Amino acid sequence: MRNNAFWLILQKLRTPLLVIIVTYSIAILGMVLIPGMDDNGQVYHLTFFDAFYFVSYMASTIGFGEAPFAFTYEQKIWVSICIYLTVVGWFYGIGALVSVLTNETLKRELMRSTFRKKVLRIQDNFVIVLGYSQINAEIIKKFHKAHIEVVLIDKSEERINHFLLESLSVDIPMMVGDGLLTDTLIDAGIKLDNCKAIVSLFADEEKNLRISILTRFLNKRVKVLAKSTNQDISHSIIDTDIAKVINPFEVFAKRLDVAINSPHLLILENWIYGNSDLSDKALFLPDGKYIVCGYGRFGKALQEKFEKNDIPYIFIDEKRIAPKKMIESGTFIRANPDNKDILIEAGIQEASCLIVGTKNDIDNLSIMITARKINPDIYLIARENTMQEVSIFQEAKIDWIFIIEQIMVNKTSLAITKPLKHHFLNLLLKESEHLANSLVKLLRSNIGDKPILKHLAINKEESYAIYHEIKQGQEVKIEVLQHSLSNWQEINNVIPLLIKRKDEDILLPKDITLQIGDELLLACDKEGREEIELIASNIYELHYAKYGKEKKVGILGKFFS
Amino acid sequence: MNLQKVIAGFFFILAMTLNFGFVYGDITHPELHNVYELFAALVVSLISTVLKIGDKTQLGSVLLASSLVADIQLIAAVTVWTITEYVSVVNPEAFSTIISLSGGALLANIVSVVLYIGETLKSKR
Numbered sequence: 113m114r115n116n117a118f119w120l121i122l123q124k125l126r127t128p129l130l131v132i133i134v135t136y137s138i139a140i141l142g143m144v145l146i147p148g149m150d151d152n153g154q155v156y157h158l159t160f161f162d163a164f165y166f167v168s169y170m171a172s173t174i175g176f177g178e179a180p181f182a183f184t185y186e187q188k189i190w191v192s193i194c195i196y197l198t199v200v201g202w203f204y205g206i207g208a209l210v211s212v213l214t215n216e217t218l219k220r221e222l223m224r225s226t227f228r229k230k231v232l233r234i235q236d237n238f239v240i241v242l243g244y245s246q247i248n249a250e251i252i253k254k255f256h257k258a259h260i261e262v263v264l265i266d267k268s269e270e271r272i273n274h275f276l277l278e279s280l281s282v283d284i285p286m287m288v289g290d291g292l293l294t295d296t297l298i299d300a301g302i303k304l305d306n307c308k309a310i311v312s313l314f315a316d317e318e319k320n321l322r323i324s325i326l327t328r329f330l331n332k333r334v335k336v337l338a339k340s341t342n343q344d345i346s347h348s349i350i351d352t353d354i355a356k357v358i359n360p361f362e363v364f365a366k367r368l369d370v371a372i373n374s375p376h377l378l379i380l381e382n383w384i385y386g387n388s389d390l391s392d393k394a395l396f397l398p399d400g401k402y403i404v405c406g407y408g409r410f411g412k413a414l415q416e417k418f419e420k421n422d423i424p425y426i427f428i429d430e431k432r433i434a435p436k437k438m439i440e441s442g443t444f445i446r447a448n449p450d451n452k453d454i455l456i457e458a459g460i461q462e463a464s465c466l467i468v469g470t471k472n473d474i475d476n477l478s479i480m481i482t483a484r485k486i487n488p489d490i491y492l493i494a495r496e497n498t499m500q501e502v503s504i505f506q507e508a509k510i511d512w513i514f515i516i517e518q519i520m521v522n523k524t525s526l527a528i529t530k531p532l533k534h535h536f537l538n539l540l541l542k543e544s545e546h547l548a549n550s551l552v553k554l555l556r557s558n559i560g561d562k563p564i565l566k567h568l569a570i571n572k573e574e575s576y577a578i579y580h581e582i583k584q585g586q587e588v589k590i591e592v593l594q595h596s597l598s599n600w601q602e603i604n605n606v607i608p609l610l611i612k613r614k615d616e617d618i619l620l621p622k623d624i625t626l627q628i629g630d631e632l633l634l635a636c637d638k639e640g641r642e643e644i645e646l647i648a649s650n651i652y653e654l655h656y657a658k659y660g661k662e663k664k665v666g667i668l669g670k671f672f673s
Numbered sequence: 674m675n676l677q678k679v680i681a682g683f684f685f686i687l688a689m690t691l692n693f694g695f696v697y698g699d700i701t702h703p704e705l706h707n708v709y710e711l712f713a714a715l716v717v718s719l720i721s722t723v724l725k726i727g728d729k730t731q732l733g734s735v736l737l738a739s740s741l742v743a744d745i746q747l748i749a750a751v752t753v754w755t756i757t758e759y760v761s762v763v764n765p766e767a768f769s770t771i772i773s774l775s776g777g778a779l780l781a782n783i784v785s786v787v788l789y790i791g792e793t794l795k796s797k798r
Contacts, residue, residue, distance in 0.1 A: 123727040130723050137716040144709075160712055161755045 117221040124212040128205035135201035139167045139194040146190050150181045171198035223287060224299060230285035231301040234261050239528055240300045240310040242291040242323065244271045246499060247313055250521040252284070258529035260308075263300050265291045292322055294330065302330050309335040309528050313358070313520060317345045324348075324355040337524050341409045356527065360519045364495075365413035366541070367514075371395050372421050374545030376552045384537050384565070385522050390552055391561040395512070398491050400464030401425065405449035405479055407432050410469045410495065426458050450479050452486065460486050469495040477508060532567050532633050536610045539619055551620070555635055559605045563635040566644055568593075570630040575648035579628060588626045592657045593634065593644050600660035604643055606636040678793075684721040685789050688743065689782040691717055696779050700772045701765045711754075711775065715747045718778070721785075732792055739785035746778035 143163035147155050158166070162180060169176050170191070183191065212218060231238075238261035241248050252262050264286040266272050272288050289296040291312075301307050312323040320338035327336050336355035340346040341362075349355045370377050375395050382388045402418065404411055407429035418425040427434060427444045434444035447454045449470070460466065466483050468476045476494050483490055493512045496505050505513050526534045540548065555563050572579050581588050590611070596602040610633040611618040611626075618624060626632075636644065646653045655663035691714040698705030722740040725733065750771045757767040 119727075119729065126723055126726055130720060133716060133719050133723065137712070141709075141712070144712075159758070160708060160751075161759065 117218060117225055120215075120218050120221055121209075121212055124215075125205070125208060128201075128208040131201045132205050135194075135198045136167055136171065139171070139198050140164055142190045142194065143167065143187070146186050147184075148181060148187050149184050156181075167194065167198060170195060171202045173199060173202075220288065224289070227285050227287040228299050231263055231299070231304070234263075234285070234301070234306065236261050237306050237308045238263055238301070239308060240265065240297070240302060242310065242312050243267075243314060244275050245313070247517045247520050248311065249275075249278075250499075250517075251311060251525050254521065254525035255529060258525075260529060265289050265296060265300055267291070292319060292326075294326060297326060297330060302327065302334060307331065307334055309337060311337050311524055311528075313337070313339040313524070315339075317342055321345050321348050324352045328352040328354055335528075337527060339520065358520055358523050359413075360516045360523075361410040361413045363519050363523060364410075364514050365417050368397075368414065368493075369417040369421065370541065371397050372417075372423070374548050376545060376548035377540060377543070379552055380540055380548055381537060383563075384533055385526065387522075389561045390556050390563070398464040401459060401462065402465045402467060403428065403455075403458050403460060403463045404467045404469060405429070405476075406469040406471070406495075407434055407444065408469075408471070414467065414469075426463075428454060428458055450475055450482065452482055455479075455483055455486060460490065463487070463490060465491040465493065467493040467495075471497060473497050473505075477504065480508060480510065530565075530567070532610070532612060532631055533565060535612060535617070536633050539610070539617055543619070555607060558607060559635060559637050559640075563607075564637065564641055565609075566634045566636050566641050568632045568634065568644060568648060570626055570628055570632070577651045577654040578626060578648050580651060581654060582626065582628055588654075588658070590621050590624050590626060590632070592654065593632075593647055595647070595657040597643050597646060597653055597656065600656065604636070604640040606634055606640040606644060609633045609635055681721075681724050682789065682793075684717055684724055685782075685786055688714065688717040688721045688740075689779070689786050692743070692747075692775060692779045692782050696772060696776050700769045703763065703768050706768075706772065708754075711747070711751065714775070714778075715744075715751060718743050718747055718782070725785075732788060736785050736788055739781045739788070742781040743778040743785070746774050746781065750774035750778070 140160065140163040143158050143166060144160055145157075147157055150156050158180075166179060236259070239255060240263045241252060242265055244264060244266045248264075252264070255262050262284045264272075264275065264284055266275075266286070266288060267290050269288045272286055275286065285300075287296070287299065289299070291297065291300075297310075302310065310323065310327055312320045314320050317338075317340045320340055324336045324338050327334050332354055334354065336349075336352070337358055338349050338355050339359070340349055340357045341359050346357045346359065349357050367378065367381070370381070375397075378395055379388075379390060379392055382392065383390050401424045404414055404425060404427050407427040411427055411429065415425065415427070425443060427438070428447060428449040429444075430446065430448045433446065438444040439446070445454065445458055447457075449455065449468075460483055466480070468479050468483075470476055470479075473496060476496070480492055480494060483492070491512075492510045493514070494505065494508075494510045496502070496513055496515045497517070499515055499517045502515070526537075568575060570578055570582070578588050578592075590608050593608070594603050594606045596604045608621050609619070611621045611624060612631040612633075613627065614629065634640075634644065643653075647657045648654070652663050655661075691710060695706055695710040695714050718740065722737070722744055725737045725740050728734075728736070753767065753774065754763070754771050757763050761767075
């Protein structure tokens with residue numbers, strides 16, 4: 113049965129209820145049988161109703177007195193027995209009820225049933241977030257901005273309470289429970305049609321793998337975003353076909369690669385993430401030797417990129433051992449990097465760039481201070497593990513800070529809230545610096561430093577006019593959206609970036625006929641965005657944008673045309 | 674032998690028999706119907722209801738439901754009796770209502786006993 117909480121209460125209260133019924137009936141029966149005496153000295157018997165009335169207020173210790181007449185001694189003897197019988201039974205019952213209501217299991221059960229109801233009541237698409245951490249808090253905020261509902265599960269009640277305290281004035285279904293269990297996931301609505309994704313960013317990456325596999329079997333249509341920095345686990349996660357791995361180290365290594373090869377792509381990326389605008393100067397990394405502190409998973413991800421780009425490098429790490437070949441070739445020093453002599457030995461004086469990437473933020477800061485003293489011109493790249501210390505890192509005048517948590521927040525939220533943007537970004541990363549450079553220039557000269565990204569789907573809901581036109585067999589070119597509605601001759605500040613179709617993607621489309629089901633991504637300014645929406649949804653505006661004249665309507669229109 | 678089953682069966686059947694004992698007799702003759710028997714029938718019926726709580730099977734739910742029906746019928750009968758006795762006079766009309774209400778409870782009790790016996794027979798095989 114669905115309502116577990118109710119049954120739990122009833123079952124626990126079985127014995128107390130029996131005790132109350134039995135003691136009451138004994139007391140009532142006794143009161144009825146024992147003869148009393150009325151005011152005139154006549155013998156009388158209490159009726160069942162009199163007895164029930166008296167016992168009810170006696171047992172609950174309310175005690176209105178002896179009714180209907182003062183009791184005889186026989187009655188008083190019986191009453192004094194009954195007091196102990198019924199009052200004890202009654203208190204036992206109340207005590208049992210209270211203990212059931214404060215029972216942990218029952219509380220869980222109650223919480224679970226309200227949680228389940230809340231989840232079922234969600235109308236829109238929603239995302240399940242596992243665990244409440246600082247990263248997930250940021251992600252939840254971003255989801256809310258994008259009007260995506262969130263369901264939160266955390267193992268610890270304390271953290272759920274914490275969320276309630278600092279909650280962002282939103283009411284999201286949340287539950288204390290182990291997200292690694294199938295039951296919990298089903299309660300969270302993983303089998304529902306409008307559950308679109310599940311976010312699993314546990315530090316223990318085995319858990320993320322487990323979630324991916326469970327989800328694969330529970331509901332194939334749910335996307336999984338899982339954190340993994342370990343290669344084996346990553347492969348297993350990807351093998352589930354529905355999961356996407358988020359590896360912050362790999363993300364940064366890729367960015368470094370992009371920065372080396374095509375700095376303008378990085379500008380575009382930052383703009384799409386909303387981190388900065390297009391006016392940023394392209395980041396040109398210095399040529400020369402790179403020193404990297406830390407040779408963990410992060411170091412290895414970097415090494416791959418260095419080798420790809422033929423950059424000389426040297427790693428310093430105290431705990432991990434590199435392959436023998438590296439030690440012999442002098443590209444690895446096994447020592448504590450936070451040491452002046454070691455840094456000099458690694459060649460900090462002539463190196464052009466220092467990447468500090470250990471797990472410990474304070475170590476990272478300390479190494480950088482030392483390095484700056486020896487070589488003031490060195491280009492510093494620092495890893496910051498948590499978002500809590502942002503201000504200190506900013507104070508340290510580091511050339512490029514990458515915050516692991518920030519990367520994960522951006523990656524995760526963009527993949528879910530703006531899948532088209534994410535897709536565009538992935539396509540861009542495969543393109544050349546030349547294209548990126550010209551795109552940045554084009555965007556800046558036509559629209560400005562902060563173009564807006566507009567997403568438009570060709571379907572009945574979002575773009576009625578275009579849908580209608582295509583249905584009637586008319587051709588609609590993408591350029592239609594660029595026309596100004598105040599003067600047809602003029603072109604609005606709109607640049608189409610991407611058309612996504614079922615089987616192809618068209619980057620920077622020109623002279624393309626739109627099809628139903630297309631998803632468009634356009635860069636534009638505010639005015640441009642308004643007019644795109646008008647053209648897409650209003651038949652008359654579309655007609656004007658297409659032909660440059662007003663659409664004629666009604667009988668008169670037919671007559672003249 | 675299972676003591677719990679004995680107790681449960683005892684109360685289920687006792688609820689039915691007491692109920693029958695009260696209902697048996699001419700419906701318009703109050704002297705043929707004992708108030709103590711009605712009291713006992715109600716108490717035993719309540720006890721058997723509590724005993725039926727906790728069984729979550731399909732049959733358990735039907736047993737509980739029939740028991741609840743019996744309780745409600747009996748409580749209604751008692752209430753009618755009390756009200757008519759104190760507010761007006763217990764005339765044959767009111768009394769036949771009391772008896773027919775407990776007659777309904779008897780039917781519910783029979784259903785629950787039949788179900789209970791059926792289940793026992795089934796589990797034996």
